[in-house]
Amino acid sequence: MSPLTTTAASAAARPAPESATAPGAPGLGPLALWLLAAVVVLALVTAASLAVGARGLAPETVWQALTRFDPANGDHAVVHARIPRTVLGLLAGGALGLAGAAMQGVARNPLADPGIIGINAGAALAVVTGIYVFGLSSLTGYIWFAFIGAAAAAVLVYLVASLGRDGATPVKLALAGAALSAGLFSLMNVILVSSRDTLDRFRFWQVGGIAGRDWSVILPALPFLLVGAGLVLATGRILNNLALGDDIARGLGQRVGLTRGVTALGIVLLCGSATALAGPIGFVGLIIPHAVRFLAGPDYRWILPFSLILAPALLLAADVIGRVILLPGEVPAGIMTALVGAPVFVWLVRRGKGAGL
């Protein structure tokens, strides 16, 4: 129980001092209430993630299993087995939400998302290379490769998209991501077609999900997650200034290049760890910040903490629904988020934000 509560509590505590620095901000009270509501939603989804599955359990049983664990009780064992995936969902979801929000802010691009801009493909190619060349077979081994691949792809896509006259426009970013993904997948397929063993291991990683991971996967990624989250959460004000345009931000005394670099570092740490933890999961980082903007408005000092809380709620909810939708099998969380996310993406595009911003 303890990791769950600390994640939620630290998230809830963080916006408080920030909001205190801006006493004039309108709607502070309602926003704090909304944030509280978001925390409650997250707590409910977390509880559901412990209780729901092929073997559904009553809330009392879950509570007992957490407070007075009885090793002989089968139900308690089920609850305990669901703790790692729940924690992982919270961590990966939070990382994706934060990274998505910050990415959209830094790139001033509403369509930025690790799936769209090719980070997942970079991680995938690195993992395939790891399996094929170094014979990796465990998730623990995949982590580092996923991490390096994700970081390299992120840097490459952003560089390519910002070259040329107009900088990183939404269409260019999305297309650079799509192009890079296609190229990387082709390279990856060279390996996959020639090695059936590699394909067999890779196909299960590729769908992206939070099931079947244990603490040995979670713990190595934690330091990166914390550093990344710290860096990104500290950038609320910076992102607000960047949203006004580089020139104005510079006029406000900001060192645009430096702050953008620091934020990008945080994003890469978050995306890389999330992909290492859960495999390629798309659309969470895209949808959540947009949903949050409806609630919280354009202030990144609110968008970031809201994303941190609501993104894991979405990922866990996707996971919970995926567990029961196709019994006796499971649909991985990554598939569920893509199925929910694509219509939202299309809706964003249709609303015209995609082409204009």
Place this chain on the structure above:
Amino acid sequence: MRTADTKTPVDLSLPVAKTPAERPKLIAQHRRTAVLALAVVALFAASVLLGSYTVTIPDFFRILGAHLTDGEKIPGASFIVMEHKLPRAVVGTLIGAAFGLSGALFQTMLRNPLASPDVIGISYGASAAAVTAIVVFGATGAAVSGAAFAGALGVATLIYAISRSGSLGSGGQRGDAAGSRLILAGVGIAAALHAVVSFLLTRTDIRTAADVLIWLNGSLNSANWDRAGVLGIALLVLVPAVALLSGPLRILELGDDTAAGLGVRVGAARLAIVFTAVGLAAAATAAAGPVAFVAFLAGPIARRFVRKASLPAAALTGVLIVLSADYVAANVAPLLLDGTVLPVGVITGALGAPFLLWLLVTSNRKDA
């Protein structure tokens, strides 16, 4: 000829205005198209005659003659040439032409070099439908092709509907905005379909998954006369349609409003062009899988070579891309990879992605 070439700006936007009285230039363009056609013939011959199993030209005609007249067959050689190498080259040629035409139609109509069916997700529709057919319904052969065809048409309809409706009424920029939206909607739908395909890959045994993977990459390995026949019939219908539509297409390039002023029914013409282009891409995908980036590459490369946006040149370039990539995939790659025959799409994808990135970097267009 050279001086005329250097004057032509290397510009992504399609050449819209054509001044008359450019006869020498026109002759040069025809000459370059003829060069492309000759290259296609040479490459076709190379892929039938050369490679891991070589045949001499007299032998080839003897085999072909024997096949057509039911004469005496050469053991081994007849089978390899008639059932393997020749159908492979024929299907490669047909899909190259179909993808090339389809991409050029989209790119010209939307005035955006990025708007080809493989970039905007139509190929993913075919993939998702075909993989569903293979994995869920255990389909093989023609049923897979049918599913791919239906999937491509379905996704194309969806994307077209999404990009068409909504706020389209913004004056002269209409076509461009709709184009941007179409591309982005396609990218989003492709990402979701990719998730579906990944998921289906985990729900089947590894043998089927490996087969599916090869299909997903686009491969000529299972090319045969049946597929060549079906594809040939489809092209017999669709290529004349392209020829009919090339007139309205040229006028649409001038902009929707101008075209309407010149008496083109813009909506109907657009719809006809879209469905012809999608039909071409879908037929080719049904025959060989979604060979990555052929549709996207053929138009721009042809335009750079012929110095003019030309549908025949795009078709020829598509054939060149497929045949040369398949030659590498079937004859060069096995030497490097312990005998694995790569799907042709792996080669085109690996080459196409850098080209797309380069196009993005050098692009001057606001919306691309």
